Amino acid sequence: MPSSYAFFRGKFIPLAEANINIMTHALHYGTAVFEGIRGNWNSQHKQIYLFRQKEHYQRLINGCKVMRMNIPYGIDELCRVTVELARKCAFEQDIYVRPLAYKCSEALGVRVHDIADDYTVFIIPWGRYIDVDKAKCCVSAWQCPTDNSIPPQVKIMGHYAGNAMAKSDAVEKGFDEAILLTHDGYVAQGSGENIFLAINGKLITPPTWNNILPGITRDCVITLAKNELGIETAERPIDRAELFFADEVFLTGTAAHVTPVAEVDHRQVGDGEIGKITRQLQQIYSDVIRGENSKYLHWCTPVYEK
């Protein structure tokens, strides 16, 4: 029977047995760095493809540098552990891999030095993240922290407290996702996604220096739009009102894939339907992540031996 496993304290064990003490430092101060990697099931190939593992682990290691953490594994080893873990789980559906580097000492005190680090990773089956075909979004009252508060380029756990509040505010008001602005009022990103606008056949997305997470899906979409559709992406600050004028808006993320946005703050985007560029990118991206496009197989790591 397929089931969830974790790599915990150097061993592969059932997820239910991978537990930590309540005094663990990360639990109190958000002193952890995480990643989210998708494994995408291809029923014809009878294969799961882990998508862009190396880039995710590079970002994890960058985050560890910020948080002064040392984990005893390099990128290749982190990738190998993930493949072995995924094989052990034996799922035949879409999976989600959650690596976590964390301050594991059972100690109190606000600091990052003189605290031991540990690394764990677990896998669960996970389908759609934003469970609608077209999302309704609102601009959140919560802003993205700047690089001088919590560096947004990596997935530091504490950073996500603000994003979680933004998401809950949005959902409880009847929206599907929140769009956060930067401290100076430009469009930054969703609570767990990057954002793109299509205006007059061109794509626009906030620049990496605008306090956003430089998403791996964002990078895929920029690459695929250019290579497959001949569409360039301008990386420039985006005014809030441009969300209302855009022909198309969509969100990108490992969890959310390419999610069309139909409405922002009760204003219809374009004609309220999934736009042409968005639809094309959704299809191309979906093929790529399931190992269906030979040009991009270098982004896919097969789990099962054939």
Ligand SMILES: Cc1ncc(COP(=O)(O)O)c(C=O)c1O
């Ligand atoms: C705040 C934020 N922005 C953007 C993204 C998209 O990043 P990626 O495409 O690397 O998953 C995520 C997802 O992890 C996120 O949490």
